[in-house]
Amino acid sequence: NAGVTQTPKFRILKIGQSMTLQCAQDMNHNYMYWYRQDPGMGLKLIYYSVGAGITDKGEVPNGYNVSRSTTEDFPLRLELAAPSQTSVYFCASSSSQAGEQFFGPGTRLTVL
Amino acid sequence: SQKIEQNSEALNIQEGKTATLTCNYTNYSPAYLQWYRQDPGRGPVFLLLIRENEKEKRKERLKVTFDTTLKQSLFHITASQPADSATYLCAPFQGAQKLVFGQGTRLTINP
Numbered sequence: 001n002a003g004v005t006q007t008p009k010f011r012i013l014k015i016g017q018s019m020t021l022q023c024a025q026d027m028n029h030n031y032m033y034w035y036r037q038d039p040g041m042g043l044k045l046i047y048y049s050v051g052a053g054i055t056d057k058g059e060v061p062n063g064y065n066v067s068r069s070t071t072e073d074f075p076l077r078l079e080l081a082a083p084s085q086t087s088v089y090f091c092a093s094s095s096s097q098a099g100e101q102f103f104g105p106g107t108r109l110t111v112l
Numbered sequence: 113s114q115k116i117e118q119n120s121e122a123l124n125i126q127e128g129k130t131a132t133l134t135c136n137y138t139n140y141s142p143a144y145l146q147w148y149r150q151d152p153g154r155g156p157v158f159l160l161l162i163r164e165n166e167k168e169k170r171k172e173r174l175k176v177t178f179d180t181t182l183k184q185s186l187f188h189i190t191a192s193q194p195a196d197s198a199t200y201l202c203a204p205f206q207g208a209q210k211l212v213f214g215q216g217t218r219l220t221i222n223p
Contacts, residue, residue, distance in 0.1 A: 004155075035213075040121070040215070041215055042116075042201060042213035042214050042215040042216055043156070043201070043213040044213075045210060045211075045212075048210065058210065059212075090155050090156070092155075098143075098144060098161070098205065100146065100158035100161065101146075101156075101158065101211065102158070103155030103156050103157070104155055105154065105155055106153075106154070106155055
């Protein structure tokens, strides 16, 4: 099992550019999450999904979009990147609402 | 609004002692709470889950307590080792499939 994988590991964007952060899991988990983590801060939930075709906003969804066409994949789209989106992005998955979350290695994004 | 506070940003402990980390929450009543460990440059790793009807949970050298009256969880590492040095995050369940993470406590165990 690869667990939760994320690509790319690092990325530098210019203001106004767009990109998609990829996330995939091979554990057949229904629940998937996107978080951002700013230096010295906890994780902030951006979007989450409880199954294929179902997504919902978290605490900080502005400037982001997601889709969940399959159980395995949960890409995060950034449109019109802004410096405030400079952060480390983590994807996670879980088999149940109450269960432990398995995290990917993260994507470090810098917007200049 | 819902708020989570973890005691001090950093904690330094002598090897072999017990490290105690605190997580306080306000304005809601989580049905359960999770603790995670995060090493620099890595994603968080799940350690323990404790439910509101459980006073205490243990796993090897780790112990978690959950006091719903005080709205507080304590996380203990006994016989601490330098390898326990990491940031520890508490995450009370908010409802609607969501955890809310505290800012973390950076623990350093000195040899």
